Amino acid sequence: xxxxxxxxxxxxxxxxxxxxxxxxxxxxxxxxxxxxxxxxxxxxxxxxxxxxxxxxxxxxxxxxxxxxxxxxxxxxxxxxxxxxxxxxxxxxxxxxxxxxxxxxxxxxxxxxxxxxxxxxxxxxxxxxxxxxxxxxxxxxxxxxxxxxxxxxxxxxxxxxxxxxxxxxxxxxxxxxxxxxxxxxxxxxxxxxxxxxxxxxxxxxxxxxxxxxxxxxxxxxxxxxxxxxxxxxxxxxxxxxxxxxxxxxxx
Amino acid sequence: xxxxxxxxxxxxxxxxxxxxxxxxxxxxxxxxxxxxxxxxxxxxxxxxxxxxxxxxxxxxxxxxxxxxxxxxxxxxxxxxxxxxxxxxxxxxxxxxxxxxxxxxxxxxxxxxxxxxxxxxxxxxxxxxxxxxxxxxxxxxxxxxxxxxxxxxxxxxxxxxxxxxxxxxxxxxxxxxxxxxxxxxxxxxxxxxxxxxxxxxxxxxx
Numbered sequence: 001x002x003x004x005x006x007x008x009x010x011x012x013x014x015x016x017x018x019x020x021x022x023x024x025x026x027x028x029x030x031x032x033x034x035x036x037x038x039x040x041x042x043x044x045x046x047x048x049x050x051x052x053x054x055x056x057x058x059x060x061x062x063x064x065x066x067x068x069x070x071x072x073x074x075x076x077x078x079x080x081x082x083x084x085x086x087x088x089x090x091x092x093x094x095x096x097x098x099x100x101x102x103x104x105x106x107x108x109x110x111x112x113x114x115x116x117x118x119x120x121x122x123x124x125x126x127x128x129x130x131x132x133x134x135x136x137x138x139x140x141x142x143x144x145x146x147x148x149x150x151x152x153x154x155x156x157x158x159x160x161x162x163x164x165x166x167x168x169x170x171x172x173x174x175x176x177x178x179x180x181x182x183x184x185x186x187x188x189x190x191x192x193x194x195x196x197x198x199x200x201x202x203x204x205x206x207x208x209x210x211x212x213x214x215x216x217x218x219x220x221x222x223x224x225x226x227x228x229x230x231x232x233x234x235x236x237x238x239x240x241x242x243x244x245x246x247x248x249x250x
Numbered sequence: 251x252x253x254x255x256x257x258x259x260x261x262x263x264x265x266x267x268x269x270x271x272x273x274x275x276x277x278x279x280x281x282x283x284x285x286x287x288x289x290x291x292x293x294x295x296x297x298x299x300x301x302x303x304x305x306x307x308x309x310x311x312x313x314x315x316x317x318x319x320x321x322x323x324x325x326x327x328x329x330x331x332x333x334x335x336x337x338x339x340x341x342x343x344x345x346x347x348x349x350x351x352x353x354x355x356x357x358x359x360x361x362x363x364x365x366x367x368x369x370x371x372x373x374x375x376x377x378x379x380x381x382x383x384x385x386x387x388x389x390x391x392x393x394x395x396x397x398x399x400x401x402x403x404x405x406x407x408x409x410x411x412x413x414x415x416x417x418x419x420x421x422x423x424x425x426x427x428x429x430x431x432x433x434x435x436x437x438x439x440x441x442x443x444x445x446x447x448x449x450x451x452x453x454x455x
Contacts, residue, residue: 005340007409015406087395088420126395127402129366151412154394155422159409162401166439187361243362 003152006033010156014163023167026056027160031059034153035146036127036137037118041164043131046081055133055164058225064115071108078105083124083134087153091145092120122148123157127165129240135161180223181240189216194233194247251294252375252447255305269315270307271295273357281358285417298322298329298352306375307366308447309345317368319376321349321388328352328372330389330423337391337423339411347386351376354390367444373403373445375434380428393419400424404439405432442449 010030017023022110031039040058058065068077082095092109095101101109119137127133135157137143182190185206192202199217203210221227236242253266278284278294289295291395304321322328328350330342342350354372356365380388392400394413399405418432436442 004409004411006413011408087393087398112284123396125398127399128362151414154413154420155409157392158398158401161398165402166404169439186342240366242367246362 003149007152007155011159014156014159017163019166019169019242020057020164023160023163024059027057028059030156030160031137032221034137034149034156035139036121036153037140037143038120038136038138039160040136040138041133041160042080043082043133044077045131053168054131054167055161057164060117061115064112064117065113067115073108076104079120079136080120080131080132080134083122084126084132087124089121089123089150089157092122093145111139116141118143119145121145121153123154123161125158125161128243129164129238131238133165142148154210180225180235180239182236183216184222186216186220186223187236187241189213190220191242191246192231193217193229193238194242251309251311252371253305253307253309254379255307257302257304260431265313266307266309266315267305269295269309269313270305270318270355271299271320272357273315274353276358277355278353302326304349304379306372306379308372308375315356315357316360317372318353319351319355319372320353321379322352324348324350324389330391334391334416334421334423337411337416337421338415342423343387343389343410343425347384349380349385349388351388351390367447370441371443371447373441374433374436377405377428377432381430383431386428388428389423390426391421391423393421395425397422400426402439403441404435406435 012029013026014023017026027039027041027100031037038058038060040060042056042058043054045054049060060068078099078101079092082090082098085098090098093201118139118141120136122134122136125133125135137157188206189202192205197205199213200210202213207214217232221229221232224232226232226235233242237244237247255267271289275288275292275294279288286294287296291373299320300357302323305318306321308316310316323346324331324342324344325346328342329352330338330350331344334340356368362367376388379385390400391409406427408425408427410425413420413422415421
């Protein structure tokens with residue numbers, strides 16, 4: 001009962017946050033209330049490339065944040081990758097059961113620990129058509145994860161991410177309205193490109209000539225401003241023109 | 251085209267309902283592997299699909315199912331107070347002005363872009379329906395991934411309790427308050443009925 005009151009309180013305050021600074025202050029208070037020391041709210045993108053349009057809010061030590069950016073960990077961070085395979089909050093110590101951890105991943109986690117960031121709990125936040133994101137709460141190295149507040153952390157993370165999304169979109173950063181649009185035929189071709197087929201095969205499948213397929217794919221690339229078929233497939237997956245279900249469905 | 255099938259309506263449009271039950275079987279049983287009853291091997295129907303349920307069903311011009319949602323009265327048995335009371339810290343919200351949204355279903359045949367159009371149109375229709383019928387809040391149960399999407403629609407949501415593991419999934423119950431501001435909140439979050447489906451809506455009205 002008491003925890004639920006706290007959850008309601010969290011939902012109310014993050015919804016009322018008027019700007020990113022205020023949200024950061026609120027998140028810090030929530031973080032401490034939950035029994036953690038650090039929070040990180042982010043879109044999983046390379047901040048150096050995407051800049052202000054991506055959500056990013058944290059209270060990690062500056063030295064660690066700088067290192068993180070220098071290594072462009074935003075895209076390869078094992079915590080981010082693990083959050084792409086679940087919609088449910090997970091402890092970092094469970095990650096090795098969720099995704100293959102490389103030697104570099106292990107080094108990153110170890111380095112984090114030497115910087116004072118111990119175990120953590122990450123809540124994935126995926127809104128279709130937008131960059132994937134997450135909200136993490138972390139503890140100082142050597143402290144135990146506050147087990148009892150994890151369900152609350154799950155809710156708090158979800159509401160916090162949505163609050164950030166609202167604030168960032170208010171700055172005009174959603175940018176969905178002028179998204180490239182494909183014709184149905186272009187989309188059909190890209191679907192088969194994403195399934196790994198070449199132009200000749202796609203032509204046979206769709207009953208058109210290889211040249212026609214090549215033209216559709218080229219025009220689709222032009223609409224997205226990319227020159228490679230792989231980039232095209234990824235962009236259409238990212239913006240929801242294609243879904244993973246489309247690709248794997250037979 | 252939006253079909254609103256309410257208790258007390260003239261005999262329901264059987265074909266539209268049938269198509270919805272079949273689509274629900276395809277989504278909830280075949281795809282999501284829910285352990286729910288299937289009638290005649292084709293239709294997903296349970297004991298709440300009775301004369302008191304309301305359905306919002308989107309179809310294309312030929313009557314094929316695109317998306318649907320079931321609204322249950324909360325002053326009689328519904329899902330939250332029958333199976334998932336533990337998801338609500340203070341008991342499930344109930345009363346004549348509260349409906350439970352269940353079986354929110356997007357047809358499996360839809361492509362990604364169409365899914366979004368149908369989803370947005372259905373969400374907008376939920377808000378409009380509530381305003382037309384004096385419903386002040388919806389309750390709902392959601393897995394966490396869907397929970398995040400519901401929040402992202404921009405309307406006012408509150409958790410009814412802490413998330414819990416039920417049948418292998420992490421579920422949470424929430425309350426969505428609907429008032430005159432809701433349509434504007436949805437629009438601000440980018441949720442609007444699709445132009446094509448809206449034309450049909452007007453034609454049907």
